[in-house]
Amino acid sequence: MKVRQLSVKLFAEDGADFDQAALIPIFHEWIRRKRLEDRLLIDVADYRHVADGPGVMLVAHEAHYGLDRGGGRLGLLCSRKRDEPGDAAARLREAARDALRACHYLEREPAFPLRFLGGELELRVQSRLLAPNTPETLAAFRPDLEAFLADLYPGSDVRTEHLDDPRQAFGVRVRAAENPPVEELLGRVG
């Protein structure tokens, strides 16, 4: 199966009261220091005024990184915008690495108090053309997904749930029995 524009969301442990204003200087500093080395970081967009919105977002050429409250849960949402060449397996790995790295760097920021849950992910394919949100897409996607999850959570019991609202982009929620730190997960995706 072909996929493009994958998005990966890692949920924050808590954060109901977290003031995202703290992210503005962090993301500007990331741009100045080219913190995400292989990404062309462009600007910071502020959507704090939008309820259940993307929050403060770091805009890059390749992807957007925001502390998203979509669905009422806070998490780092990395949405791929321009894909590297590669098959579904490679793109899954790349999107996950992108999201995990951003989470890891955020956790290392002194002004960022939150931690991310390594045992839960939400994956979406933002292409209704290639991946309509149907059981058929899930069936076609499953082999690549399972192989990827076996690498990400080796030996762990992992459950997947199809997020099957047909008007939403095709999506899967992943829950692992373990809850490893994002740094460890980052090591597993390479």
Add this chain to the structure above:
Amino acid sequence: MGSATWQERLGTAMPEDLAREIEIFETQIQLRKQGQLDEKVFAETRLRRGVYGQRYDNGLRHDGVEQRSLSYPSGGLTKGPETVWDAPGMQRIKIPMGRLTAQQMDALAEVADEYSDGILHVTTRQDIQLHFVHIEDTPDLMRRLAAVGITTREACGNAVRNVTACQFAGVCGDQSFDVTPYANAMSRYLLGHKDTQDFGRKFKIAFSGCKPHPCGLANFHDIGCIAVTRDLDGETRRGFEFHVGGGLGAVPHMAELLDPFVPEAELLPLAQAVCRVFARLGERKNRARARLKFVVQKLGIEEFRRVVLEERASIPADERWTTYLDDVDRTLEQPLRPGRALEPGDLPPGFAAWRETNLRPQPQPGYAVATVRLPLGDVTSDQMRALADLARRYTGDTVRLTVEQNVAFRWVPEGDLPAFYRDLQRLQLAQAGAGHVADVVACPGTDTCKLGISSSRGLAAQLEQRLGSRTDLHPDARKLHVKASGCFNSCAQHHVADIGFLGVSRNVGGRRVAHFQLVLGGEWSGNGASYGLAVGAFPSKRVPEVVDRIVDHWLRERREGERLQEFIRRVGRGKVKEALEDLARVPAYEEDPSFYKDWADDREYTIGDMGTGECAGEVVSLAQFGLAASEREVFEAQVHLDGGDPLKAGELAYRSMLSAATALIRIQNIDVTEDPDVVVEQFRVRFHETGLFHDRYAGAKFAMYLLKRHERGATLPTPQQAHRDIEEAQLFIEAAHACYDRMQEQPVA
């Protein structure tokens, strides 16, 4: 699995003409990538498809320390002059009259998800804008919208832009009749029409169902149509007050009445005649004077009318002028559910406040219009889908975007309102106060707009929070309209706000500080009945205090029931300015560096690594002194205008421009005299002909204000002319500040 392309998938779902146009655009993209299409031609081509530039698309961005290159993978490929191919852009989507179906809302949400950042932004002209869009995604984006009957054609560029109309059209007790079918016919007729393809600038049309309310804003459009009826031979005939040559922008012009009653059958041909005259007589070289308002101003309304009527007589008849009239009453929208009154009983908490500000009863018994407030005009794709569901559940396809950046649901049965409100609460979109003081209107400003000077959205977010939390506000204060534009171009329509702001910058101790000019005295009602004037510039970080101070001062000092505009007229802007004087001060950087950053931005607003020598420093002081004097003079001009003395006001406006020019000239020639002829000549040679004074985007526009005014010599201006002179003088002084800043930023050798 999915189809190979959207073109194949959508096939005949797209209207043939739209499908063909998009295919051509896609080919043009390929030609440009191969270097076979000139960048300027391509730029106008994409603009006419709504594909617009965005901040930093020249590949440069100041990160607060220094300006850095953004090295996009596309290298040297451009999509227009100084516009890098891979840089994210904005896609404007025309929504005629703001009218949306649930299916269209779903499609808009999908394209926002996949091609943008998941946010849909409602504009002050009932468009939708998506940001951070890659140009190569735009053909598919357009195809998916075309399949639900939306075109982006002529959303930007020198064309007829989105035709707007009052969101209450058809469900308003004060309207003469429903303007929707007429606005719709106008929109369709002029879209892609051969007579609208050769304009020097953009062209905007608005419809209003009545005169007293502001919803249609007919007074500041190139064509503004207000519905009126006349009794002829015992029969009520429909027609339009037909206004022309209005516009906001840098120098606002109130539209002039071309005809008090244009019969409905004459509406389209007369509009076509105006378009033909504009194409023929509109300015081409000087873009700053290329809007229709300058044609009307130059010819005068009498001569303009004569030329238009002569043109009208020469246009070959077109059956589309009248065919739609057979359907004007048949095509009106139908409610989804039967109307029923709100029953007494348990109402959700917060419902009463929401009902007071966000609901408007319809003349049709048992129905109301419910306005959903969108903060800063933004809505997520998930929320948009949920709003589409509400339309399906309660109203059918009756949704309209508003010029105050909200969404109106028409035909909500009153008995369903509590349930509708609960559903909005679940979406966190049940905020009360639509169209009230805390519902601040803002253009994109420095967030994404290339022309933005100050952060209008950052400011608006602050004001919304602050004003929304003021439970002590008097009910009259709650009804004020606050609007913030990021620059002088007035996209947030600050000229017609009770309290308006436009972004400017100031040099303080060698650093730039974001400021906003305060504009007072505008009139939102009466279709935007009068324009305000600037009172003074305030540091951006003090603007919330400025608003509090104005409101409190007005409520404390006003006569009983006196509106803010009336109060300002009575006491004069001078008194208001006096009350705000201390808020204009910027603390030294060492004292409070937060003033040197804009709202929601961590970067220093100034260019910190540039410097000036001591010698230049002295000259700077002199120049700044001169610029301050010019600001004082233009303010005095306003005071004289308020006092009914347009002659003195006009003289002072002119003198203020001379003072600003003198201040700049003295940087190069300390001995310049104050003789106006000498000042203007020196300005021409040193600043105009060298391009030193010219704005990067507006070019020579502001320099020409002084040159033209000087050429005009001594005149007895009308109050309108004096008003315009003051506007131009203010812009000239702003440009002088910007020029001075540029000169200061030259690195010291």
